[in-house]
Amino acid sequence: MIPVLERTMVAPNIHNLRLQAPDVARSAKPGQFVILQAEEDGERIPLTISDWDAEKGDITVVFMQVGATTGKLALLKAGDSIPTAAGPLGNPMELGNFGTVICVGGCYGIASIYPIARALKEMNNRVICVVEARSSFLFYWQEKLRKTSDEMIFITRDGSLGRRGHINNLGSIIPSIKGGVDRVIINGCNYVMMRGCEETRPLGIKTIVSLNTLMIDGTGMCGVCRVTVNGSNKFACVDGPHFDGHEVNWDELSSRRQAYLREETVTLRTSAPEKER
Amino acid sequence: MENSTSPAPKKMNLQRVEMSKQKPEVRRQNFDEVAFGYTPEEAMAEASRCLDCKKPGCVGNCPVEVNIPDFIRCIKAGDFAEGIRIIRQKNCLPAVTGRVCPQEEQCEGGCVFAKRGGQIAIGRLERFLADWEASQGINTGSIKKPRPTGRKVAVIGGGPAGLTVAGDLIQLGHQVTVYEALHKVGGVLVYGIPEFRLPKRIVRREVDYLTSLGVEMVTSYVVGKTRTVDSLLEEYDAIFVGSGAGLPWFMEIPGNNLNGVYSANEYLTRMNLMKGYTFPSVQTPIKQHHRVAVIGGGNVAMDCARTALRLGAEAHIVYRRSRQELPARLEEVENAEEEGVIFDFLTLPLACLGNENSWVTGLSCQKMELGEPDASGRRSPVAIPGSEFVMPVDAIIYAIGNSPNPLIPSTTPGLAIGRKGNIEAEEATGKTSKARVWAGGDVVTGAATVILAMGAGRKAARAIHRYLQTLEEE
Ligand SMILES: Cc1cc2nc3c(=O)[nH]c(=O)nc-3n(C[C@H](O)[C@H](O)[C@H](O)COP(=O)(O)OP(=O)(O)OC[C@H]3O[C@@H](n4cnc5c(N)ncnc54)[C@H](O)[C@@H]3O)c2cc1C
Ligand SMILES: Cc1cc2nc3c(=O)[nH]c(=O)nc-3n(C[C@H](O)[C@H](O)[C@H](O)COP(=O)(O)OP(=O)(O)OC[C@H]3O[C@@H](n4cnc5c(N)ncnc54)[C@H](O)[C@@H]3O)c2cc1C
Ligand code: SF4
Ligand code: SF4
Ligand code: FES
Numbered sequence: 001m002i003p004v005l006e007r008t009m010v011a012p013n014i015h016n017l018r019l020q021a022p023d024v025a026r027s028a029k030p031g032q033f034v035i036l037q038a039e040e041d042g043e044r045i046p047l048t049i050s051d052w053d054a055e056k057g058d059i060t061v062v063f064m065q066v067g068a069t070t071g072k073l074a075l076l077k078a079g080d081s082i083p084t085a086a087g088p089l090g091n092p093m094e095l096g097n098f099g100t101v102i103c104v105g106g107c108y109g110i111a112s113i114y115p116i117a118r119a120l121k122e123m124n125n126r127v128i129c130v131v132e133a134r135s136s137f138l139f140y141w142q143e144k145l146r147k148t149s150d151e152m153i154f155i156t157r158d159g160s161l162g163r164r165g166h167i168n169n170l171g172s173i174i175p176s177i178k179g180g181v182d183r184v185i186i187n188g189c190n191y192v193m194m195r196g197c198e199e200t201r202p203l204g205i206k207t208i209v210s211l212n213t214l215m216i217d218g219t220g221m222c223g224v225c226r227v228t229v230n231g232s233n234k235f236a237c238v239d240g241p242h243f244d245g246h247e248v249n250w251d252e253l254s255s256r257r258q259a260y261l262r263e264e265t266v267t268l269r270t271s272a273p274e275k276e277r
Numbered sequence: 278m279e280n281s282t283s284p285a286p287k288k289m290n291l292q293r294v295e296m297s298k299q300k301p302e303v304r305r306q307n308f309d310e311v312a313f314g315y316t317p318e319e320a321m322a323e324a325s326r327c328l329d330c331k332k333p334g335c336v337g338n339c340p341v342e343v344n345i346p347d348f349i350r351c352i353k354a355g356d357f358a359e360g361i362r363i364i365r366q367k368n369c370l371p372a373v374t375g376r377v378c379p380q381e382e383q384c385e386g387g388c389v390f391a392k393r394g395g396q397i398a399i400g401r402l403e404r405f406l407a408d409w410e411a412s413q414g415i416n417t418g419s420i421k422k423p424r425p426t427g428r429k430v431a432v433i434g435g436g437p438a439g440l441t442v443a444g445d446l447i448q449l450g451h452q453v454t455v456y457e458a459l460h461k462v463g464g465v466l467v468y469g470i471p472e473f474r475l476p477k478r479i480v481r482r483e484v485d486y487l488t489s490l491g492v493e494m495v496t497s498y499v500v501g502k503t504r505t506v507d508s509l510l511e512e513y514d515a516i517f518v519g520s521g522a523g524l525p526w527f528m529e530i531p532g533n534n535l536n537g538v539y540s541a542n543e544y545l546t547r548m549n550l551m552k553g554y555t556f557p558s559v560q561t562p563i564k565q566h567h568r569v570a571v572i573g574g575g576n577v578a579m580d581c582a583r584t585a586l587r588l589g590a591e592a593h594i595v596y597r598r599s600r601q602e603l604p605a606r607l608e609e610v611e612n613a614e615e616e617g618v619i620f621d622f623l624t625l626p627l628a629c630l631g632n633e634n635s636w637v638t639g640l641s642c643q644k645m646e647l648g649e650p651d652a653s654g655r656r657s658p659v660a661i662p663g664s665e666f667v668m669p670v671d672a673i674i675y676a677i678g679n680s681p682n683p684l685i686p687s688t689t690p691g692l693a694i695g696r697k698g699n700i701e702a703e704e705a706t707g708k709t710s711k712a713r714v715w716a717g718g719d720v721v722t723g724a725a726t727v728i729l730a731m732g733a734g735r736k737a738a739r740a741i742h743r744y745l746q747t748l749e750e751e
Contacts, residue, residue, distance in 0.1 A: 023503045035497075037460060044460070078459075084460045086497035206533060216546055219458050219499060220683055223525045223540035226533075233527070233534070252534050255635035 001081040005058055007073075010140035013065045013073050015107065022057030024049070024087050030115040031093030031210060031242055034061065034216040037084035037156070038072035045069045046215045046237075048112035048187070049088055051144075062111035062141075071092035088243045089218040093119075093208070099182035102174065103149070104196055106132040106167065109188030111141055112210065116185055118148040125152050128181075130173065131194065136161035167192050171199040181205055184244065190254055197245035211236050214257065227253055234264045290697045291395030294323040301615040305586055308472045308676030311612060312376075317357075320405040324352035327397045327582050331387055335399060338387030340732025341374075341441070343367045345384060345399055352402060358413075361406040368403075369444030369487065370437060370731065372411065372479045374467060375404025378728045379606050411482055423450035428745045429455060431513040433500045433685065436464020437727045438519030438718025440484070441734030442741070454493040454513075456500050458684075461550060466520055466727070468550035469542070471580050473587070474609075477549070501688035510713060512746060515741045517707070518700060518716040519734065522724045524653075527675050528572065532629030537566070537637035541577045541676035548584050566590045566672040570640045572626055573676030574603040577724075579610065581674045582618045592618045593668070597625045597645055597658050623647070623658060627665065629673050637669045681720045689714075699723060707737030715741055 004016040015197045020049040024034060033048045051060040053127050054131050076082070093116050101120050105113035110131050121127045129149040133139055134157045146152055154162025174181050184207040186196040193209040200207040213236040220238035227234055228249035234240060296319075298304070298312045315323065327349040333504045344363050351360030364371045378384070380400035388396040428451045432439040435457035443453045461467050463480040488494060500506060500520075509516055525540030569585040572577045574596040582592040594613070596603065599622045603610055614620070623645040630639040644664035647656040678718045681699045686692060693701040693710035700716040701711060707715040717733030719725055 014329070023498070025501060040460075084497045086458065086460070086499055088503060089499065089502055216543060217459060220523045221525075222543040222546050223527075225545045228534060235524070238524075256534065256536060258536075 001083060004076045004078055004080045004082065004087040007076045008081075009074075010062065011138045014062060014138070014140060015065065016060060016062050016111075017073060017076065018058050019082070019085055020057060020061045021059050021085050021087075024085060025052040025057050025059050026054050028054075028059060029092030030095065030119045031112075032088035032090050033218075033241065034059065034085045034087035034116070035089060035215065036061070036069075036073070036082060037077075038069050039081055040083050042072070042215055043069045046082065046089070046218060047150065048108070048210070050108075050111035050114055059153050060111075061153075062108050064108050071081040086218065090237055091239075093185070093210075093242055095119050095123060097123050100128065100172075100177065100179060102128045102130055102177075102181055102184045103171065104130045104132070104167070104184065104188070104190030105145075106192040107138075107194070109186070109210075110139065110145070112139060113187045114144055114148065116187075117145065121148045121150075126184055127181075128153065128177065130155065130170065132156075132167055132169075132188070134158065156210075167195045168199055170196055171203075174200070174203055174205065183208070185209075190250070190257060192264040193245060194248075194250040194254070196246070197250075201246050207245040208242050209248065210241045211243060211248065211253065212257065213237075213241070213253065227256075237262045248263075289328070289390065289393070289395075291328045291390065291393060292326075293395050293398050294319050294415055294674035296398070296401050301617070303605075304473065305583075308587060310476050311473050313403055314408050315405040317355075317405075317409070318707040320352050320402055321355065323398050323565055324349045324402060326390075326395075327353070328389060333386045334387035334389060334391075335397070336387075339384045340728050341367050341735050343384070343403070348403060348406065349397065349399075352406065352652070354519045356450065357406055357409045361410045364403060364406060365739075367735075368731070369441055370727075371403050371484050372415065372483060373437070373475060374728055374731070375400050375402075375407055376475050376479075376690050377470060377726075379726055381607070383728060386559035398541055407479075411479070411661065423448060425452070426450040426745065428452065428748065429454070429513045430515045430517065430741060430745075432507045432517045432519065433506070433509075434458075434464060434519040434521055434718070435462035435484075435494065435496075436521050436718060436730060437466065438520055438521075438734040438737075439464070439517065440487060440515045440718075441731040442519065442715075442738045444490070444716075445735060445738035446741060447487070447490045451742070451745060452493075453491075454495060456498040456509075457496045458499040458520075459550065460497050462494050462496060464519075468546045469577070469580070471545065471549055471584050473583070474580065495660070499684065501684040506685060506689040506711075506714065514713065514745060516714045517737055518685055518720060519718040519730070519733070520685050520720045522639070522679035522719040523684070524680040526678045526680070528626060528677065530626060530628050532631055532637075532677075535629050535631040535635050535637045537631075537672045538570070539672065539674045541571075541573070541581050544581055544674050545584065547620065551607075568670045569593065569672040569674060570595050570621075570626075570668055571674045571676055572596075572640075573678075574598070574605060575676065576605045576609055578674075578676035579605045579613045579618075581676050583613055583616060585672070585674070586616055586618060590672070593670070594618060594620045594671045595624050595626060595640065595642065595668070596620065596622055599623055599647065621668070625658070625660060626673075630667065637671055637673055639669045640665050640673055641665065679719075679724055681723065685688055685720070697723060702737075705736060706740035708740060713744075 003020040047061040093244035105118045127149045132155040218237045230247040348363040382398045385396040390396040432455045588594040611723040628641040645658035648659040691711045702716040707717040715737040718730035
């Protein structure tokens with residue numbers, strides 16, 4: 001059993017969950033994820049380790065409440081426990097001294113980009129964080145991100161903070177950065193990653209994305225996480241989840257991601273939490 | 278005591294006592310176990326046919342060397358408690374092996390009766406004793422608590438190989454911790470083999486028994502990721518790797534990533550480990566498929582087809598050779614046929630076809646015929662030109678094999694890896710190229726059987742014990 005240390009809502013529908021998982025915390029590297037279960041026999045879902053403290057032995061995941069399992073997680077409070085938090089899974093993000101790196105985050109990606117930005121900053125890169133949301137009240141972790149970046153750029157669809165618009169702003173942001181951009185890293189929903197890649201492709205800037213596939217075991221056993229990258233079959237959990245976004249077959253990815261949409265609404269209807277806590 | 282020497286004595290009774298099963302038309306509607314098992318009377322009747330051979334061929338053919346004549350003699354005498362105690366000395370998973378061992382090739386294949394047919398139903402008798410023990414609510418844990426040696430062993434992977442090592446070493450007084458990546462221990466026994474062939478409560482019970490002997494089970498712990506083998510070596514005197522088969526194979530044909538194309542592992546894991554067959558009372562989403570094509574012809578393919586059938590689909594096995602070449606156990610093929618699985622023999626898949634929403638709509642295939650015998654005398658299938666056709670299906674399941682799990686090999690420096698990604702280990706001892714690390718089961722051999730994995734575990738446990746003893750002498 002994994003003890004829950006804290007669960008708070010950091011923005012509407014977005015929750016911070018801190019768990020006591022010392023062995024995971026000791027091994028975690030930027031860009032890795034855990035597979036969680038909210039209850040015995042429940043679904044296993046992947047969530048990125050967005051922060052951790054190796055000494056205290058805790059890990060933090062930030063999740064968006066979208067379905068049955070995240071719905072259950074959203075009801076947890078300190079002192080509860082969950083049956084499973086296996087990890088750290090997947091490959092760590094490739095790090096190095098690249099020069100100027102833009103770290104882009106949308107929805108849960110605002111949190112999951114944080115450890116990547118932090119590590120890149122420690123390696124003396126110039127780090128520019130671009131965060132994107134529908135409206136300013138959906139931002140969170142701003143202070144943490146500010147500390148790890150040389151510059152922060154906000155994009156909101158309603159224009160309530162920073163630039164107005166969508167991720168396609170990236171196409172105008174990048175050329176405006178003096179000294180040029182050497183690499184772009186995008187985390188968030190598949191749509192944001194795909195659109196971001198469309199913007200960077202014509203500019204010829206290497207763009208790394210963290211794919212959001214279905215997963216079950218996360219150890220290379222089931223194959224549900226397979227994606228086509230550069231024409232060949234990859235398993236996101238053991239070969240990824242980070243890939244060159246210009247090589248990903250996005251159409252296939254998004255259709256595979258939707259496969260269980262209908263069944264998921266069934267569990268939403270039939271598994272409403274018995275009582276609010 | 279009777280002896281058996283050839284020529285066999287006349288009193289050989291060749292009539293096996295049949296085991297009753299759920300009727301096909303009933304069992305294809307449920308996930309309950311297909312076979313009911315022997316009653317005590319049936320078991321005693323079957324046991325009484327055994328000749329209690331002086332040099333029993335059966336024992337030598339059992340990879341874990343269960344003392345078969347002795348336990349059968351106990352059944353004959355009605356002393357079931359002693360019978361199961363004898364089995365447990367060598368076999369820590371009798372309720373499992375009694376059900377899923379390919380007995381026709383193993384113990385029963387070595388029985389003096391085998392040549393004339395009607396070999397003793399050793400598997401069924403073993404299962405009977407294990408189930409009897411469970412029904413009594415006891416465990417023959419009359420094993421004396423051994424003197425603790427103070428030595429610590431880590432077992433990676435909670436499948437049959439790992440559990441056997443754990444069971445053997447704990448009884449020798451060593452401290453054993455099993456690290457399992459998934460949230461339940463049992464390996465393929467819990468995520469692969471379906472409920473109707475091996476009820477999960479049975480696996481659970483065997484695992485609980487090991488826990489009661491003092492084995493520590495750590496689940497959701499992915500060695501190589503949560504902690505490396507090298508790091509474990511700092512804390513443990515020896516390590517056994519039994520991480521099984523991993524990465525599922527797909528044929529190199531178009532359309533594999535359409536929705537509705539599964540690996541057998543995914544399909545069965547959703548159904549078994551995640552209890553998908555009870556959806557929506559659990560949340561594992563599963564699809565209601567109408568017509569399912571399973572590609573392959575082994576036990577795994579049979580399990581997928583029979584699962585799909587129970588979920589209401591028309592289930593096809595698509596196999597490129599003919600019935601004789603099916604690698605699955607005959608018993609399982611017959612069960613599948615009785616239940617209504619449709620076999621499409623001599624059929625080669627060419628492509629998975631889909632609609633505009635990327636959902637599977639069919640499997641494009643070509644008919645094959647058996648060609649001239651090759652050098653080995655085997656007639657291999659050759660395509661019939663112009664015989665292409667489309668089989669309309671809404672799901673395709675690949676059951677054509679796996680590569681060994683890559684996580685340990687890729688994170689353990691100094692561990693020699695074979696051409697197929699398997700860990701290289703000495704056959705007699707399981708010793709790997711890395712000091713203090715042993716390995717066995719599917720991760721060494723590629724996909725094989727439960728009992729071979731257990732046999733490998735047994736040999737490795739012996740070797741590990743010998744090694745640990747040399748430490749004690751220091
Ligand atoms: C490597 C990786 C890291 C991720 N990190 C985060 C993160 O840090 N924060 C975050 O909020 N989300 C993250 N996700 C996405 C997250 O896993 C899904 O949002 C979550 O599974 C939804 O579960 P649910 O039961 O609440 O919703 P569901 O009811 O399952 O459905 C909601 C959505 O989840 C998808 N889904 C269904 N089954 C699965 C499955 N087995 N695995 C994954 N998705 C499924 C559906 O397609 C649907 O779009 C990550 C995904 C991956 C692959
Ligand atoms: C559907 C199906 C039906 C079958 N039917 C039969 C049958 O009827 N009869 C028969 O004899 N055989 C059958 N087999 C084959 C048999 O199940 C296997 O040969 C046997 O289970 C192999 O045992 P193992 O211990 O080597 O590996 P596994 O049973 O695969 O167990 C390995 C375990 O290690 C865990 N693991 C992997 N990597 C790590 C890691 N890095 N850290 C921690 N844990 C890890 C896995 O999660 C798994 O639990 C069947 C197989 C399948 C898939
Ligand atoms: S373990 Fe398997 S091979 Fe050995 S006696 Fe039992 S059923 Fe036969
Ligand atoms: S099972 Fe067969 S080989 Fe074994 S002792 Fe009995 S008769 Fe002999
Ligand atoms: S999640 Fe099962 S293989 Fe990747």
